[in-house]
Each structure stands twice: as C-alpha cells, then as structure tokens.
Amino acid sequence: MFKIGEFSKLTQVSVRMLRYYDETxxxxxxEVNKYTGYRMYSSKQIPILNKILFLRDTGFTVLEIGNALKHWDNDYIKQELKVKEKETEENIKLENQRLAKIRTAMNDINKKQISIHYSVTLKSIPxxxxxxxRKTIPDYFCEGILWQELCDYIKAERLNISEENYSFAIYHDKEYKDKGVDVEVCIITNQKGINRGNFTFRxxxxxxxxxxxxxxxSYENISPTYMSFVHWLEENNQYEITGISRQVCHKGPWNEADPNKYLTEIQIPVKLREKL
Structure with missing residues (x-):
C-alpha cells in the first residue's frame, strides 16, 4: 500500500487530482487509515487510473468517465470514442474558423484596413x-453534401448533364439560421427527366x-460580404429586399486548388420601395 504522496510520485498524477478523483x-x-485519515492506494488501482487518464485526455467529462468505467467493454468504449471523435472534429472546425478570423483581423490591422469594403452591382437574372x-441540412457548411448527392445522382441515372454546367444554390430560409437550414442546389440543364424524391427538374x-x-x-469571406449589404442598403435606401438569396460559386474546390482564389457571387433580390 502507498500513501497518497508516494502513489502520486510513482503514477505522475498530482495529489490534487487524486483527491479530486476521490471526491468525484x-x-x-x-483504504483510509482510521487513525490518521491517510489515503492509501494499491498497485491494483493503476489500471483504473490509466483508464481515467486516457478518457480525460480524449475529452471525456467526469460524468462520462464514470459511466465508461461502469460499462467498460470494447464495444461500449468504441461507440463512445466515435461520439467524442465527432465532437472533436466539430471543435477543430470551429477553432480553425476562429483562427482564420484572428489572422484576418491581424492582417487588416497591419494594412490599416479595418473597414468594410464592398462593391455591389444591380442586374436581372433570367x-x-x-x-x-432541396433538403434541410445541419448548417451552411454542409452544403457540399448536397452537391455531392446531386452529382452522384446524375452519374447513377446516367444523365447527360455536366458538372461543369452553370450552378447555384438557393437559400429558402427568410432569416439566418444556425441549424436546420433549407438549401436547394441547382445545375442548369436542357435535359428533361422524371422527378424522384428530392431530385427535381424544374x-x-x-x-x-x-x-x-x-x-x-475562401468561404470565410462570405459572412462579412453579407454584412456589407447592410451598408449598401442604407446608402441606397430606395431599395428593399424582396426575396431569398442565391450564391453562385464560379471558382471552388472542384476547379480551384487554392482557397484564396475561390470566387463566389452573392445575389439578393431587391426592388424599389413604393413611394408613399
């Protein structure tokens, strides 16, 4: 048996953490010495401690670690690790977005360009x-899944439609949504076909x-560009928004390797305000 200090030194786990694991x-x-109150540890506890440390280092909470220890078997742990893997991937994505914003801000400071630059033009769309x-997807970053599904469907049905055809996305929600966004991806074609499920000729x-x-x-630049429309509409207040927005990806992952050279067009329907 080892005193808590000895066990701490041998396992390289601080006394503070051992006490915390005891409390939780x-x-x-x-054993706890009934005369001195000293906590005593056994070498047989090292495998359990190693499991705790492993789960802690892979992002499990105290509650999750407790549940894992109670239900420890390969299938249960594999399933829990898959869940944690997905959470970690989402966190990495969010942190990369945050890092990109930090770097952009630092670059703007260095160039003294902390202002919104925009160039808005008006045109008609036939x-x-x-x-x-058209589907409801988890968030805007999942739009690529729709494009892949559409291209796979075209190939599976052997439709004579090139992926290089002019294409665009329509955002059917009237407001910005963090989750559950209604998006329709479209590829222009003269070919007619039978509608199946969410795949529609229209x-x-x-x-x-x-x-x-x-x-x-890169696509991180899209959000600030949407904000620039606020300034444009304030300066051109004879116009008001009258419909849902579209995005046309002229250059993207399919035809441009460098994200810095992507080219996306945002289209927002407007009309002249009625004179009172």
Whole structure:
C-alpha cells in the first residue's frame, strides 16, 4: 500500500487530482487509515487510473468517465470514442474558423484596413431550367453534401448533364439560421427527366433586379460580404429586399486548388420601395 504522496510520485498524477478523483467517486483510495485519515492506494488501482487518464485526455467529462468505467467493454468504449471523435472534429472546425478570423483581423490591422469594403452591382437574372436537390441540412457548411448527392445522382441515372454546367444554390430560409437550414442546389440543364424524391427538374423564377457582390477568397469571406449589404442598403435606401438569396460559386474546390482564389457571387433580390 502507498500513501497518497508516494502513489502520486510513482503514477505522475498530482495529489490534487487524486483527491479530486476521490471526491468525484472515480478513484477512491483502497483504504483510509482510521487513525490518521491517510489515503492509501494499491498497485491494483493503476489500471483504473490509466483508464481515467486516457478518457480525460480524449475529452471525456467526469460524468462520462464514470459511466465508461461502469460499462467498460470494447464495444461500449468504441461507440463512445466515435461520439467524442465527432465532437472533436466539430471543435477543430470551429477553432480553425476562429483562427482564420484572428489572422484576418491581424492582417487588416497591419494594412490599416479595418473597414468594410464592398462593391455591389444591380442586374436581372433570367429563369433557368435546372435539376435541383432541396433538403434541410445541419448548417451552411454542409452544403457540399448536397452537391455531392446531386452529382452522384446524375452519374447513377446516367444523365447527360455536366458538372461543369452553370450552378447555384438557393437559400429558402427568410432569416439566418444556425441549424436546420433549407438549401436547394441547382445545375442548369436542357435535359428533361422524371422527378424522384428530392431530385427535381424544374424552372427557377426570373429575378427582375438583384444586388450582387463578388466574394474573393475562401468561404470565410462570405459572412462579412453579407454584412456589407447592410451598408449598401442604407446608402441606397430606395431599395428593399424582396426575396431569398442565391450564391453562385464560379471558382471552388472542384476547379480551384487554392482557397484564396475561390470566387463566389452573392445575389439578393431587391426592388424599389413604393413611394408613399
């Protein structure tokens, strides 16, 4: 048996953490001296401690560690690790987005460019014959899944439609949503076909007037560009938004290896305000 200090030194786990594991019920001392109150540990507890340390280092909470220790078997741990893997991937994505914003801010400070630059033009958009796929997806970053599904469907059905055809996405929600976004991806085609499930051959509505802005560089630049429309609409208050937005990816992962050279066009339908 080892005193807590001895056990701490041999296992390279601080006394503070051993006491914490005792308090939370993860690792109780093998014995507590009834006269001195000293916590005593056994070598037989090292495998349990190693499990705790492994789970802690892979991001498990105290509650999750406790549940894992109670249900420890290969299938249960594999399933829990898969869940933690997905959570970690999401956290990495969020942290990379945060890092990109930090680097952009630092670059803007160095260049003394902390202001919103935008160039908005007005044009009309004709009606298009398209094959489209519309679904509610977890968030805007999952849009690529829809494009992949649509391209896979075209190949599976052996449709004579090139992935290089003019394509765009329509965002059917009237407001920005963090989760559960309604997105339709469209590829222009003259071919007619039978609608199956969410795969639809249809004609899009013509847009008499849209405010357009080009986004150069990675997709992280899209959000600030949307904000620039606020300034444009304030300066051109004779216009008001009248419909749902579209995005046209002129250059993206499929035809450009460098994200800094991506080119995306944002289109927001507008109309002249009625005079009172």
């Amino acid at each position: 019920g993860l690792l109780k001392p093998a 009606s298009y014959d398209v094959i489209s796929l 004609q899009t509505d013509p847009l008499e007037k849209v405010a357009c802005s080009m986004v150069y560089g």
